Amino acid sequence: MSLSTSVSSSLSGLVLPGLSLPLGECAEFELAEQAGKVSVLVTLGFPAQTQQTAYEAWLAEQLGAQFPEARFDVTITWSIAAHPAQGNLQNLDSIRNIIAVASGKGGVGKSTTSVNLALALAKEGAKVGLLDADIYGPSQQMMLGVAEGVRPEQYGTHYLLPITAHGIQSMSMGYLVTEKTPMVWRGPMATGALQQLLYQTYWQDLDYLIIDMPPGTGDIQLTLSQKVPLAGSVVVTTPQDIALLDAKKGIEMFAKVSVPVLGVVENMAMHICSQCGHAEAIFGEGGGEEIAAEYGVAMLGSLPLSRQIREQADSGQPVMVTDPNGEAAALYLNVARGMAAELARRNKQGAQLAPTISISDD
Template structure:
């Protein structure tokens, strides 16, 4: 774990705001800028990165020494997910501490090797998994994903406040689904409201890393296992992800090291 330079949590106060899509495209954008990047899918109950990265169902990480897991390489990223360890139809009927323990094991017992950035796709909310990560690892910071609508902004505020309480810096806000452009006539419409990301970023004194459009192709590409940064590298949307990556790299270079503290060994049984 000492070989990971920066750990970045991509989080949201609620589900359905495009957090996982943002996490995978941000990881790929950092890679496109020459960085060695890992991606940990920390959504224990609803892992999605396996599908988004096009990893075949049934592919399992190799073991080493009977204790450690080798990350699965996908789209050039070193990745780990609960989706690699269970089938698609296996529900994770676990209480919070068990989910936190699973996250700790995937983080510590994966042989990541040298990484410039480890992106962690967090589950929505402010529960056990978030607290486990913030208490056990020294995060370089968190990126909060929201949509412009007021309900999403309320939950985003809770996410920001949670990270502030555990002394994790907020690296910025990503406003997703900010604008819809009609594919037939080009009419632009703010379906979920305007400038919500700007308002919450200004309120907390953090940067607005970017505003992403509501674009069907983003959904289609990630569902097909070929995220936008890979599928359409010359598109305006990819340019937005690359700008976000550049802002993060600049912020972290000026902030210093975000290395990991070692976890204690955590064992889960049915007793």
């Protein structure tokens, strides 16, 4: 076996720090060998700008330890492919991957997770958009710090230009109505409005569009999951038993419409006292991991119950913007890379690996 073949085989089994997938499942390799020096080009299927240098050094160290007779020059890059949508739906030309962030109930931090996840993907080097699909209670305008009264500009005769905030493209019903306007609509009207927001926004060459879904698993959510071309979904929960029960319903809803669940995010997992530093799981613990294990999906991360995260989101300056190098931002970056890597794995395998769940009307 040649050195290049041995190195390629070794690379396939290595797991990058912070991830749970071996490289062979989410990356491609190119190797060139000359005079004892091996040049290694690793093309990830997910963005990793903040970790690029660290990944290169780590891989060179690992390979050097396994093959001491050679010198290694490792280069990391990435290429984000489009994942096929569920059923017979066609992907939008300007969006490679649409990912729904959902929760079985309200109040679990889904919108905060959505905006910080979108910003984390952008920090990793992806082109990202954020669609606020909560027609009845849009919140992304406030979380992104877009002033009340700012309206999308018209593009051509049928489109609106997304509003760019903190480097990501965004659209929300909050841009079209005032914060005091109640959306007293029946389900079909809300669903139609959301589809218009998606299809009549002039999204510009996005790697990922994050959709902040309405809470729950009712008619609106089911219709959207059937009519929007989704590459995957993320389910947000808290450790509380009632939230976990509703999160299971969310996972089963996506399984019913053949949308793969890329993973679970557990919010409010731990409260750390700002005075003494004592950590306490006041809402319970381990629930997110139990759901992930039960349904065979990834546990993307646990986020603390943090006043800082809440206050900064409410002020229009999410933690990914105000403290991009802090501990909370690092957690969101880990979640974003894990989610994107799981999507890349599904792309490479060419098959949806959503949980197999049998649902009947009996």
